[in-house]
Amino acid sequence: MNLNTLGVVGAGPMGAGIAQIGLTADLTVVLFDVNAAALDKAANDIFGHIARMEEKGKLAEGFTEKARNNLVLAKDLSDLAPCEVVIEAIVERLDIKQKVFADLEAVVSPDTLLATNTSSLSVAAIAANCSHKERVCGLHFFNPVPLMKLVEVVVAPATSSEMADFAEKVSRQIGKTPVTVKDAPGFLVNLQGRALALEGLAIAQEGVADPATIDRILRDGAGFRMGPFELMDLTGIDVNFAASTYIYEGYQHDPRLKTTTLHELMSNAGLFGRKTGRGFFDYSDGAKAPPSPAAPATPVTVKPTIGEGEGWEAITGLPGFAAGDEVTLIAPIGEDTATACVRLGLDPKTTVAVDLTAAEIRHLTVMSAVGGGDAAAKVADWLRGLGFTVEVIQDSPGFVLQRILGMIANLGCELAQIGVSTPQDIDLAMKLAQNYPKGPIEIADWLGTAKVFTIMSRLQEITGSDRYRPSLWLRRRAQLRLSAYEPA
Secondary structure, eight states, X not given: OOOSEEEEEOOSHHHHHHHHXXXXXXXXXXXXXXXXXXXXXXXXXXXXXXXXXXXXTSSOTTHHHHHHHHEEEESXXXXXXXXXXXXXXXXXXXXXXXXXXXXXXXXXXTTOEEEEOOSSSXXXXXXXXXXXXXXXXXXXXXXXXXXXOEEEEEEXXXXXXXXXXXXXXXXXXXXXXXEEEXXXXXXXXXXXXXXXXXXXXXXXXXXXXXXXXXXXXXXXXXXXXXXXXXXXXXXXXXXXXXXXXXXXXXXXXXXXXXXXXXXXXXXXXXXXXXXXXXXXXXXXXXOOOOOOOOOOSSOOOOOEEEOSOSOTHHHHTSTXXXXXXXXXXXXXXXXXXXXXXXXXXXXXXXXXXXXOTTGGGTEEEEEEOTTOTTHHHHHHHHHHHTTOEEEEOOXXXXXXXXXXXXXXXXXXXXXXXXXSSOHHHHXXXXXXXXXXXXXXXXXXXXXXXXXXXXXXXXXXXXXXXXXXXXXXXXXXXXXXXXXXXXXX
């Protein structure tokens, strides 16, 4: 099977973007929309983008005129008859999509690939009224289509392996990087993305830290381009809450995918983020998120006893470090300070917990138990004076970084366990679509499967919540001291 003529149904931003990359891949593109005005606007926008690419030397001289000759604005679905592939990119309503696919079957050839760009609906449900369900799949592009490299090739239970392979070939032909995923709520990227957002929301709702602090920890301590709250404000809290609810219900109320009251309240209040001028942050003129606290003008001196934990050389090896018994520093994994103090027999008034996860890049988070007074704040000021970026949070099992990275890794392992995609493609998808600095499975191996399993197990034990239930994929590899990439 070869692709020479690409059909696109829907001339909105996604459909126009798909048509544009088809043209820049030197294909004939047939674009259809029931709205003639939308069709004309899409054509003008497409040619404008292509002309700018030609002016910048990204396309050969004369390519714009060639694209004009290669774009067919269809007046009827029947004009799509010559297409080897048709991609639907219309409104996210199941009944309308089902009718379009049934109508398409009546005009295209028997071996034409029919694909939906749905971001949320079941591909199997969209194909329900089709006579040849084996040639229906998902091709989920990301916005803006010309810039985002990833496309999810969504394989429904009835999709043939030949058509799935053809969909991958088509994706590469139009310049995209395909990952093959199973038809399931949220597919891969939207499902995996729940871990970052939902655990950030849980931490904020518990009063552990405010959204600005949580975002800074993820950016400065783990290399994320945006923290969970910045990302939700960008995509729209209304959209994010709806997606979270749909995925939670689609996965039969799995507690690992449950969102928070805070999430729903923000959505109900109409505080959707950037598009409304306010979400978790204020986007009025001149408003800025607060930075991480700086070192105090007057240096603070602390002489600590180094207690339980690994990685202390990042602190004890610094010039000027002086041991003493003023405060005991511990570095728990998956525990809160209170639990660790009870287990170790330490005085909570003089014990401070330090998260050393990002110590190599000189980023630390500190917390103390209830009744600890200003011990954590004093230790933070001391460490800032030693050149560390330090965040102070309320007592929490797993701090912030361990909790969120653990949840990301654990959910990635669960996606591998239930066959949503391969570990390698799970990583690739999140890096390409969401700019993750490390993929979920990569995070599991970077921290170590045994450590991630410890974090999740202790979170589950301390909170009593199956929200932190370790994936069986993670559990087995941690117990056997294997990589998270180890195949089943």
